[in-house]
Amino acid sequence: MAIFEKSQQAKTYVDPTYPMKASIENTQIVQGHTEYIIKVQNGWTKHGTIWNVYKRYNDFVQLNKEFKRQHVILTLPPKKYIGNLNQKFVTERQAALQIYLNSILSHHTLSMSAPIRKFLDIPNSVDSIKHFEDSALQHISMVLRSDNQYSLGELVPSIGWRANKQYYAVNKISDTGGKEGGGGGGGGGKRGGRGDGGEKYILSWTQ
Known part of the structure; x- marks a missing residue:
């Protein structure tokens, strides 16, 4: 207090x-x-x-x-x-x-x-940090939905030092588009839909 x-x-x-x-x-x-x-x-x-x-x-x-x-x-x-x-x-x-x-x-x-x-x-530090986390999640979700190539993963906790910077795991979405297997990977890839392409990234968002 x-x-x-x-x-x-x-x-x-x-x-x-x-x-x-x-x-x-x-x-x-x-x-x-x-x-x-x-x-x-x-x-x-x-x-x-x-x-x-x-x-x-x-x-x-x-x-x-x-x-x-x-x-x-x-x-x-x-x-x-x-x-x-x-x-x-x-x-x-x-x-x-x-x-x-x-x-x-x-x-x-x-x-x-x-x-x-x-x-x-x-x-206001606790309130402002919580507000920033909520706002960052909302904006990142909107950006990724509009791009339609990546899916948002989990929040990566405390890998940075700035209170107004957040990190998120992002997954590359693969488009198998109904392909019946074929060469080149996918490791038992999903058919007839979009799935995890196996590529993962760290996305940072700064206020």
Whole structure:
């Protein structure tokens, strides 16, 4: 959940090309768990949009898993089961988590990726990403139907770093047109209709 430090208009736009800053300002104990209070700023100047997010260690673990799925290996401080509310330990972990955040936000590609944008509750990021996914699917389906040479396959998850770029598997459609077998492939090809020609592609769609 994000809490803004100044009143906003009905919708706040955050330019994804602006640098992001995130500093763990403090901690608090909530229902037996340590919660990290993170101050997030978008933009170079003091006039940039500022808000706070509240995260537990497990939220960082989930973020790290998202990056691992994209084969990005980062150093996250290890889990501790006993004494994790000790003030000295909390302070040390806070410093280690700050280094972890810095390593992401100082990297141009990672700082603009969907996982960190969702983690930092960037205004409208979750809604805008979902809207983009729906819009991309609709437009791609229309284009492929009009071309009539390819069929849309499944969404290819998280192979890119941009939040507003999606990848889809696309299959080449073969036209057997009632041919009775004959040479040249098809591997037991379908008769009297259109089927999968065996050629597969990755299609990207950018907002």
